[in-house]
Amino acid sequence: MEISSIIALFLLTIILVFFILFFLALFISQQIGVPFVPTRRKDLTRIFSSIPLSSTDIFYDLGSGNGNVVFFVAQHSQARCIGVELNKLLYTFCLFRKKYFEPPNKSEFIHEDIYATDLKQATVIYFFLYPEIVAQLSAKLLTECKKNTLIISHGFKIKNWNNKCWHTIREGNFKTYFYRV
Numbered sequence: 434m435e436i437s438s439i440i441a442l443f444l445l446t447i448i449l450v451f452f453i454l455f456f457l458a459l460f461i462s463q464q465i466g467v468p469f470v471p472t473r474r475k476d477l478t479r480i481f482s483s484i485p486l487s488s489t490d491i492f493y494d495l496g497s498g499n500g501n502v503v504f505f506v507a508q509h510s511q512a513r514c515i516g517v518e519l520n521k522l523l524y525t526f527c528l529f530r531k532k533y534f535e536p537p538n539k540s541e542f543i544h545e546d547i548y549a550t551d552l553k554q555a556t557v558i559y560f561f562l563y564p565e566i567v568a569q570l571s572a573k574l575l576t577e578c579k580k581n582t583l584i585i586s587h588g589f590k591i592k593n594w595n596n597k598c599w600h601t602i603r604e605g606n607f608k609t610y611f612y613r614v
């Protein structure tokens with residue numbers, strides 16, 4: 434076999450493995466309860482350019498998927514950034530991405546259910562989850578979060594939290610809601 438054929442076969446295998454892992458990750462997240470759909474880059478810029486984060490902030494992405502949000506915030510701020518993800522494949526991907534593909538930053542990943550995550554230290558919490566999950570999460574946020582913690586829900590409003598909502602971004606496919614507890 435010629436060297437060019439071997440290289441082509443190798444590249445094809447890598448692409449195939451990548452696609453299989455991608456669809457497996459989608460399937461696992463679907464089973465967990467929320468499909469893996471990353472927040473779009475344009476939306477990330479819009480959302481996080483409107484809030485200043487400092488080195489004293491502790492940022493959480495609840496259901497962090499492929500780590501896009503965590504890496505974006507870690508890259509654009511000095512905040513400690515924590516991603517929580519139950520899908521082991523996506524969690525492992527984030528560790529791999531951090532080790533080999535991202536510049537040194539203050540990102541961390543936890544493999545656990547978001548309902549088990551201790552949110553007492555959080556100053557900013559972001560999520561892009563289904564409305565039912567958001568509704569279930571709201572009680573936890575109210576009991577655990579410090580006063581003034583910033584909660585950002587991309588995609589869906591938090592039910593009965595209208596009085597806590599101080600800002601909405603309406604551009605893009607999904608709206609983003611900003612709350613203070």
Ligand SMILES: C[S@@+](CC[C@H](N)C(=O)[O-])C[C@H]1O[C@@H](n2cnc3c(N)ncnc32)[C@H](O)[C@@H]1O
Pocket residue numbers: 461462463465466467468469470471472494495496497498499501502517518519520523545546547548560561562
């Ligand atoms: C719509 S994706 C959002 C990914 C990422 N936050 C973003 O915006 O790019 C939702 C993610 O939440 C994860 N997830 C759903 N329920 C979860 C739970 N109970 N605990 C931890 N992760 C969860 C899914 O596996 C999926 O990766």
